[in-house]
Amino acid sequence: MAIEVTGEWQQQRQQQQQPAAAPGRAQSAAAAAARPAQPPGFVAASIRASRATAAAPRAVTVAAGAGGGVVAAAAAAGGAAAQPAAATVVLSYHQPVTSTLTAVFIPIVAAVADGSGAACPGTAPPRVAMEEVKKAVFAEASPGAPTVGSTFNHYGVPWSFEKCDFDDFNGWADVADAELARRGVDLSQYKHRVYLLPPSACAFVGLAYIGCDGSYDCRSWLAADYWAIPQAIAHELGHNLFMAHAGSSDTGGGFDEYGDSAGLMGSCCSPRCPNTPHAWQLGWIAPRLLDGGSLPAGQTLEVSLASQAATPRSGLRIVPSWAAGVDPIFVGYRTRARGDVGLAPEAARRVHIHTAAIANPYDARVTVWRAALGGGADVWEHPASGLVVRLVGAGPSAAAITVCRKGGAETVASCAAGRDNDCNGLVGAGDPACAALLRKRHPRHTPLGKLPRGRRL
Ligand SMILES: [Zn+2]
Secondary structure (H helix, E strand, O other): OOOEEEEEEOOOOOOOOOOOOOOOOOHHHHHHHHHOOOOOEEEEEEEEEEEOOOOOOOOOOEEEEHHHHHEEOOOOOOOOOOOOOOOEEEEEOOOOOOOOOOOOOOOOOOOOOOOOEEEEOOOOOOOOOOHHHHHHOOOOOOOOOHHHHHHHHHHHHOOOOOOOOHHHHHHHHEEEEEEHHOOOHHHOOOOEEEEEOOOOOOOOOOOOOOOOOOOOOOOOOHHHOOOHHHHHHHHHHEEEEEOEEEEOOOOHHHHHHHHOOOOOOOOOOOOOOOHHHHHHHHHHOOEEEEEEOOOOOOOOOEEEEEEEOOOOOEEEEEEEOOOOOOOOEEEEEOOHHHHHOOOOOOOOOEEEEEEOOOOOOOOOOOEEEEEEOOOOOOOOEEEEOEEEEEEEOOOEEEEEEEEEEEOOOEEEEEEHHHHOOOOOOOOHHOHHHHHOOOHHHOOOOOOOOOOOOOOOO
């Protein structure tokens, strides 16, 4: 197979990045692909694979082209190079395995020199015919059978543009790195390397290593239609930063690993910031921590949530220390501002509730979107923890909620003390459960009132 690469390598950004495509529209994505951004690295005019004659050596050569560009052409038998090569460099990748392995096989026959063909004393004529040796060595001589050729072809030609396996997209990145190094670019200055792929066999939007701990390059790849989609690029970089996906339960009871429209790590391409648990994982927000000690059962807590886009002092992280094995619950308010300016309508101006078992910044775990309060749905109950979150009001920069942890059925004591054991938002005689209890004991008891509700911001 021959590989041709044309394009330019640029160390400096020479052109403004194209404006981002409108979210979630294939048409815009296609337009973005037709007008690719000009990154400070490799700008490929074309990278394509083409079949050469069957016996073509599998080597990739890169030559310096005119005008600072590069032209690469395979040294394929019968295939003319795209342009005359001024200086040809054969790149090798996946050292020590190179793309071209030369070897010679030398059969030795020990025969006396009298022309009779008799074997020398102490030996005998060959036991294996040359034809058999060829069958053992050359894949072409023995198609489908294990041969030296099939072994080294498998490992020695690590990638192609005709498929999208691990070695393929890493092979493309290796070649790009090698060429940049040859041109004097010190890639060690850049922790993250985002490879913008040409149209290829890769069906993904993007791909990235999850977590870069320094033991390997922080690589990510964007498919051809997504070079200029901010959410797609940020999503892949997010994987490098140890974030897993942002999912949600779907209507059929299954789990959609990309189903969180409020999370950067969900599906492409609506622009949005990380969801509340991921923002906390990144250290971008410092949410208020609640646990069994700070959230006693039956005692409703009123909380003001600032917009997550506006301030790092935002959100709640509730560790249900009273309920073994239940993941922490995150509550955050999202408005259309800054990185969230393109938040989907159904996700904007909503209090979003997630659960996530993320324990530290290096703990790549999927987050689970649970609910959005606002737009008609104002209460979320979590059976596993007994937590009830209510929306009180939502404004342009903050929302007010109440958080309550269930402590069982109402009792005479809880009703008299004004606690909300059942977290129904009502206390004292204003709670039908209490009213029933109090009527039994004090038939003419004065109502104790109820929690203030309906506060607007
Ligand atoms: Zn992803």
